[in-house]
Amino acid sequence: MRAIMQYAYGGPETLLMEEQPDLSPAQGQVRIKVAASGVHLIDTVLRSGDTDALPYAPPALPMTPGREVAGTVDAVGDGVDSSWVGQRVVTHLGLASGGYAEQAIREVGAVHVLPAGVDEAAAVAAIGTGRTALSILEHARPTAEDLVLVTAAAGGIGTLLVQYLKRHVGAEVVGVAGGREKVSWLRGQGVDHAVDYTSHDWAEQVRKLTGGRDITLVFDGVGGESGRVALELLGLGGRHVMFGWSAGSATQLNEQDIMNRGLTVSSALGPHVIAKAGGMRELETQALRLVEKEVWTPQVHRFALEDAAAAHRALVERSTVGKVILSP
Numbered sequence: 001m002r003a004i005m006q007y008a009y010g011g012p013e014t015l016l017m018e019e020q021p022d023l024s025p026a027q028g029q030v031r032i033k034v035a036a037s038g039v040h041l042i043d044t045v046l047r048s049g050d051t052d053a054l055p056y057a058p059p060a061l062p063m064t065p066g067r068e069v070a071g072t073v074d075a076v077g078d079g080v081d082s083s084w085v086g087q088r089v090v091t092h093l094g095l096a097s098g099g100y101a102e103q104a105i106r107e108v109g110a111v112h113v114l115p116a117g118v119d120e121a122a123a124v125a126a127i128g129t130g131r132t133a134l135s136i137l138e139h140a141r142p143t144a145e146d147l148v149l150v151t152a153a154a155g156g157i158g159t160l161l162v163q164y165l166k167r168h169v170g171a172e173v174v175g176v177a178g179g180r181e182k183v184s185w186l187r188g189q190g191v192d193h194a195v196d197y198t199s200h201d202w203a204e205q206v207r208k209l210t211g212g213r214d215i216t217l218v219f220d221g222v223g224g225e226s227g228r229v230a231l232e233l234l235g236l237g238g239r240h241v242m243f244g245w246s247a248g249s250a251t252q253l254n255e256q257d258i259m260n261r262g263l264t265v266s267s268a269l270g271p272h273v274i275a276k277a278g279g280m281r282e283l284e285t286q287a288l289r290l291v292e293k294e295v296w297t298p299q300v301h302r303f304a305l306e307d308a309a310a311a312h313r314a315l316v317e318r319s320t321v322g323k324v325i326l327s328p
Contacts (some may be wrong), residue, residue: 003101004308007062011051012309015065015100023037024076029125030084030108032091036120036130037099039303039311039324040156042323046097047312059097063149066099066326068092068128070120073111080108090123092131092284102328112284115292122291125156125298125323129285131280132243133160139268140241142217144170149215149230151205151222151247154182155324159218159299166190168295173270174206174215176226178318185321190300203229212249214238219285220251221294227251236262243268243301246318300325 003020008079011258024170025031043065048057070090076082091104091111098104114123136157142148148165152158153175165171167190177183177196193209195202206215214235220227223245231240231251242251257263290296299322303311307326314320 001102002224002305003064003103004066004305005062005064005112006047009058009061012044012047012312014047015309017306020064020101021152023105025075025080025105026118027078028080028107028109029077029093029105030073030089030111031075032069032071032079032089032104032106032111033074034069034099034102034104034319034328035071036069036124037066037101037249037305037326037328038124039100039308039315039326040068040197041164041315042112043067043240044304044316052074056095063097064099064101065097066101067094067097069099069104069106069122070114070123070127071104076108078229084108088120090114090120090127090312092127092280092286095263100326102305110281112288115288121300121302121323121325122298123288123328124325125160126287126291127144127284129156129323130160130291130296131158131283133164134287134290136161136241136243136268136281137164139266140217140219140239142171145267146171146216147174147210147213148172148219149174149176149233150191150219151226151230153177153186153194153292154321155221155246156298157221157243158219159189160296162186162189162191162289163296171217172210174210176202176206182321197229198222198228203233207232217241219243221246223247228253231257231263231265234261234263238247239264239266241266241268298323302327 089111154177175186220242224247301320305328
């Protein structure tokens with residue numbers, strides 16, 4: 001099989017395409033002929049080996065990156081019913097790696113059979129990015145009365161948040177993205193207002209577009225200066241929900257922000273997600289169901305498997321829209 005191998009921490013150039021031996025499923029496992037592999041921003045941090053930016057230790061080398069795959073079961077290990085062969089499935093590989101390859105191994109209890117009509121790329125978006133977006137939404141509990149601002153609204157999580165807010169909740173949504181092309185794209189996705197955060201006066205643009213109404217809920221996955229500007233746009237009693245800091249640092253705030261303005265500031269991710277009833281698997285099941293019902297239509301930015309390095313560069317440069325997928 002072909003697989004992306006990494007032998008040293010560093011830049012995208014450390015991702016090398018190689019021929020590797022075919023995988024053999026052990027007892028209780030299935031082998032998946034991969035049709036789509038997910039690429040996540042955290043993959044770029046894992047690749048770099050930057051321990052200061054990681055919530056856990058970097059993986060041991062050599063490794064094949066990637067933790068989300070979808071495809072067709074083509075072999076099973078002992079104890080697994082042969083009826084699994086030929087099933088279209090999707091799985092998250094957990095903290096393991098191995099997704100950037102033509103084959104992947106997973107315990108049969110951790111895979112999901114794909115609903116009819118859901119393709120592999122959409123399923124990959126649901127199994128990782130979708131479960132995260134759903135966790136964020138369950139934490140924030142948006143309503144139709146909210147005026148919601150979504151940072152990085154053209155990203156993998158951002159697009160799903162926007163779609164859910166418009167198609168399922170009925171909230172008014174301000175989508176914030178970087179550059180004219182992404183802003184134009186967002187307008188075509190149904191956001192009520194789209195703003196370019198690279199403009200120095202983007203906060204004033206938001207106030208003008210919303211008629212001076214205060215933002216009631218911010219979804220902040222960017223942090224840094226943009227996250228702070230979004231925080232300032234919140235009205236009294238507003239909710240600021242953080243789920244990352246792609247800008248490199250979390251949004252800075254202090255007790256005056258909370259006490260004087262009555263803001264609620266919280267993190268949507270963490271141990272409480274794992275502790276919820278059903279855990280991650282239940283979130284994955286719900287996310288796949290939302291794709292099946294077309295509440296979510298994951299936007300996909302495709303790269304060939306051999307172009308994994310280019311996919312990493314594009315993610316870091318923020319030149320992608322939606323979920324980044326590798327196709328073997």
